[in-house]
Amino acid sequence: xxxxxxxxxxRKDVGSIGIGAMIVFIAMVLVAGIAASVLxxxxxxxxxxxxxTGQQTTNEVAGGIAVFDIEGHVDTDIDGxxxxxxxxxxxxxxxxxNTIVLLSDxxxxxxxxYDYADSNHFNSSVNASDGSVFGFKYTDLTNExxxxxxxxxxxxxxxRYTPVINTGDKVMLFVDxxxxxxxxxxxxxxxxxxxxxxxxxxxxxxxxxxxxxxxxYDLQ
Numbered sequence: 488x489x490x491x492x493x494x495x496x497x498r499k500d501v502g503s504i505g506i507g508a509m510i511v512f513i514a515m516v517l518v519a520g521i522a523a524s525v526l527x528x529x530x531x532x533x534x535x536x537x538x539x540t541g542q543q544t545t546n547e548v549a550g551g552i553a554v555f556d557i558e559g560h561v562d563t564d565i566d567g568x569x570x571x572x573x574x575x576x577x578x579x580x581x582x583x584x585n586t587i588v589l590l591s592d593x594x595x596x597x598x599x600x601y602d603y604a605d606s607n608h609f610n611s612s613v614n615a616s617d618g619s620v621f622g623f624k625y626t627d628l629t630n631e632x633x634x635x636x637x638x639x640x641x642x643x644x645x646x647r648y649t650p651v652i653n654t655g656d657k658v659m660l661f662v663d664x665x666x667x668x669x670x671x672x673x674x675x676x677x678x679x680x681x682x683x684x685x686x687x688x689x690x691x692x693x694x695x696x697x698x699x700x701x702x703x704y705d706l707q
Contacts, residue, residue, distance in 0.1 A: 550578035550686030552586070557691065557707040560621045561699045564670035568662040568706075569620050571638070572681060572689055574652055581683045583650035588633050588660060590667065590679035590691065597667045599633040601650060608634040609647040620659060621703070627663075634661035673697055677706075 556571040570588075574581050588599040602608055607627040620636060628634055636659040637645050644651045645658060652658055660681070664671050671677060673695055681689035693706040 551575045552683045552689040554689035559704045564672050566665040566670050570660045573657045580653045585684040587682045592668045603648050610636045630666040
């Protein structure tokens with residue numbers, strides 16, 4: 488009788504151990520599943536973040552605006568600038584609505600933006616009445632504004648209300664230096680930047696001639 492009772496108790500203990508092991512196993516599977524889910528979600532988030540960061544870094548490094556010519560108009564002293572710019576190679580589209588021009592003559596610093604409200608601040612083609620780019624009415628500008636003259640725009644992306652430039656586009660940004668600096672005199676160092684929304688800024692740096700004998704000067 489004792490042997491039979493012992494066997495029954497032993498079988499119950501084995502069953503209890505088996506149930507306990509099953510509970511532990513299920514718990515481990517659940518924990519592993521949750522951990523795997525967290526890892527997958529984290530890796531997906533990190534991948535998305537890495538892709539976004541990589542794209543932003545590419546835009547910042549490869550993108551930007553380039554200055555490749557600056558001309559000055561003389562009326563006694565330089566009263567207007569025409570700054571020719573284009574997007575850098577590989578640059579995303581540049582919205583000139585969100586572009587800032589910073590200029591300084593050593594004593595005065597100005598920040599200029601584009602204001603599409605005035606139709607005189609935008610010209611879609613070179614059609615100046617006097618045959619020069621300075622026929623554009625840059626004198627309507629204030630010491631807080633720059634104007635835009637389109638030189639090349641194959642896809643017509645640069646419009647008065649949406650002045651966006653992309654690969655191959657070239658535009659002139661006009662500055663009324665009479666309004667900004669009361670004109671720029673001889674032997675003056677002028678420097679500044681053109682800051683697009685994304686990417687590297689364009690650099691403006693030149694020294695005016697020792698005397699003004701012509702009407703138009705190539706400054707950079």
